[in-house]
Amino acid sequence: EVHLVETGGGLVKPGGSLRLSCAASGFTFSDAWVTWVRQAPGRGLEWVGHIKGKTDAGTTDYAAPVKGRFSISRDDSKNTVYLQMKSLKTEDTAVYYCTTDVITMVRGIMSYFDFWGQGTLVSVSS
Amino acid sequence: DIVMTQSPDSLALSLGERATINCKSSQSVLYGSNNKNYLAWYQQKAGQPPNLLIYWASTRVSGVPDRFSGNGSGTDFTLTINSLQAEDVAVYYCQQYYNTRTFGQGTKLEIK
DSSP, rough: EEEEEEEEEEEETTTTTEEEEEEEEEEEGGGGEEEEEEEETOOOOOEEEEEOOGGGTTEEOOOTTBBBTTTEEEEEETTEEEEEEOOOOOOEEEEEEEEEEEEEEEEEEEEEEEEEEOEEEEOOOO | OOEEEESEEEEOOTTOOEEEEEEESSSSOOTTTTTEEOOOEEEEEETOOEEEEEEEETTTTSSSTTEEEEEEETTTEEEEESSOOOOGGGEEEEEESSOOOEOOOOEEEEEE
């Protein structure tokens, strides 16, 4: 069974830094693309960024609001992805989810699966 | 980035009625080589992560009631919920997975 567990959230002052972790189990982690999605209080889902799997060179991409401030990395030996957040702003306050999706082909049928953690709350406030 | 726009933002209907939620993408999410629309629908209840309902625009996830259906292609998509039940109260999101993963702004579904 696939499990994703986010940790590292908390209260931080504007301009501060925080590192979130996403620990995974139950699948071949090194090939998986892992995405961070956030949800501000009472708001919708916002794609933050992703890191590709080993076979796709582990490259990263980020949403415009966080580019240059956030970085995603992975340690495949620990089945963990990290979201390093710097120069935090009040508008970064949100629940941060890690999620992974996969497209499979079985007996000619293509399917899509995705898995989500329960999220971790980041509050940026003075 | 592909921008996803949903309508309406909120919907209040009576039990047993039909809900229709629309989603439009800023560019086509139809992948020509496999003729699949990289469009999914999610249901999110309070305090929970989103739950995948439909992918490829119209394929229901195993276990999702058949009162949920999706259709559309290219840039225009619809989620229909027939015979609304109390447990369907939630926020519904469309998501494209053609290029990264971006979401519509959500449609809040309530019971009148």
